[in-house]
Amino acid sequence: MKKETMQAVICKKYGTPEVLKIMEIEKPKPKDNEVLVKVMATTVNSGDVRVRGLAVDGFLRIVMRFVLGFTKPRKPILGTIISGVIEKVGKNVKTLKLGDEVFASTGFKFGAYAEYVTLPENGTITHKPQTASFEEAAAILFGGMTAIYFLQKASINSKPNLKVLIYGATGSVGTAAIEIAKHYKANVTSVCSEQGVELAKKLGSDAIVLYTQQDFTKLNDKFDIVFDAVGKTKRQDCKTLLKKDGKYLTVGGLDVAEETKVQVEFLKTLFDNGELSANIDKTYLLGDIIEAHRYVDTGRKKGNVVVRMK
Numbered sequence: 385m386k387k388e389t390m391q392a393v394i395c396k397k398y399g400t401p402e403v404l405k406i407m408e409i410e411k412p413k414p415k416d417n418e419v420l421v422k423v424m425a426t427t428v429n430s431g432d433v434r435v436r437g438l439a440v441d442g443f444l445r446i447v448m449r450f451v452l453g454f455t456k457p458r459k460p461i462l463g464t465i466i467s468g469v470i471e472k473v474g475k476n477v478k479t480l481k482l483g484d485e486v487f488a489s490t491g492f493k494f495g496a497y498a499e500y501v502t503l504p505e506n507g508t509i510t511h512k513p514q515t516a517s518f519e520e521a522a523a524i525l526f527g528g529m530t531a532i533y534f535l536q537k538a539s540i541n542s543k544p545n546l547k548v549l550i551y552g553a554t555g556s557v558g559t560a561a562i563e564i565a566k567h568y569k570a571n572v573t574s575v576c577s578e579q580g581v582e583l584a585k586k587l588g589s590d591a592i593v594l595y596t597q598q599d600f601t602k603l604n605d606k607f608d609i610v611f612d613a614v615g616k617t618k619r620q621d622c623k624t625l626l627k628k629d630g631k632y633l634t635v636g637g638l639d640v641a642e643e644t645k646v647q648v649e650f651l652k653t654l655f656d657n658g659e660l661s662a663n664i665d666k667t668y669l670l671g672d673i674i675e676a677h678r679y680v681d682t683g684r685k686k687g688n689v690v691v692r693m694k
């Protein structure tokens with residue numbers, strides 16, 4: 385019998401966006417505990433371009449080669465975020481059914497830059513927000529899961545009115561962090577550039593500091609949480625900003641955000657309640673994946689970059 389095929393973006397070696405090639409490969413089949421999802425949208429994240437370009441320094445580069453593959457990614461289809469429609473269901477799957485609209489993270493399995501992916505029922509997959517388009521559903525996951533992980537680690541949910549400073553407030557993680565912090569009734573100071581002011585205000589920031597005009601580490605305010613959402617600060621430099629029991633967290637250290645189904649369900653609820661926005665900066669078609677990677681490589685995107693399959 386002729387094998388069914390699909391289009392996917394293959395990364396054959398580490399390098400510039402041009403290493404990405406669209407190819408026809410065999411369509412995956414779900415195992416008994418898995419579903420097959422027809423992907424409608426994916427995203428290009430800072431994490432994806434980092435893997436593609438092996439863009440880390442020194443010792444971490446060696447670690448990354450061990451984890452991801454020495455000369456090329458062991459999992460050649462990059463991308464970790466999808467939204468789409470369930471097309472096949474493994475015989476042991478109970479909570480998801482044919483035709484369900486879902487959104488998910490494939491995590492270290494990667495494989496999201498493809499027309500189809502398989503995911504275990506108990507993975508980070510759930511029904512997409514009812515009020516979200518496929519593009520919006522895909523957009524809220526990467527930054528959202530990361531922001532939840534770090535802010536919850538800093539006990540954002542311990543009490544209302546915490547004073548929170550978010551450095552790098554206009555990326556995928558930063559934009560989600562503003563809205564998640566506001567959900568917990570925090571008072572949010574966002575640090576961004578002139579290009580991000582409008583967005584940071586729209587998302588509910590109580591105060592804005594321009595890192596282009598002012599050294600934010602010299603602010604007179606004291607914060608319960610300082611969250612560096614772009615990994616560009618040093619804990620030492622932020623010490624004077626913290627209250628006595630204040631917490632400093634950064635996406636730039638060795639701490640890798642855990643992704644859970646509970647987070648995905650929480651993001652769905654926040655979106656449906658109108659407390660979380662998709663913040664889509666640009667949308668590309670799968671055929672323009674190289675362009676999308678070039679844009680994310682600039683490190684200047686505002687919010688999220690989405691890729692539509694068709």
Ligand SMILES: NC(=O)c1ccc[n+]([C@@H]2O[C@H](COP(=O)([O-])OP(=O)(O)OC[C@H]3O[C@@H](n4cnc5c(N)ncnc54)[C@H](OP(=O)(O)O)[C@@H]3O)[C@@H](O)[C@H]2O)c1
Nearest residue numbers: 430530552554555556557577614635639640641683684685
């Ligand atoms: N540890 C983890 O588990 C984990 C998880 C997810 C992401 N990350 C890391 O977190 C970082 C951020 O991820 P992301 O997806 O949010 O990135 P992103 O969307 O690509 O971030 C881009 C944003 O950062 C702002 N920015 C750039 N340089 C800045 C600076 N010096 N100071 C303040 N803001 C600056 C840019 O705005 P302007 O240019 O206008 O300033 C832009 O809006 C990445 O390095 C990623 O690898 C880590």
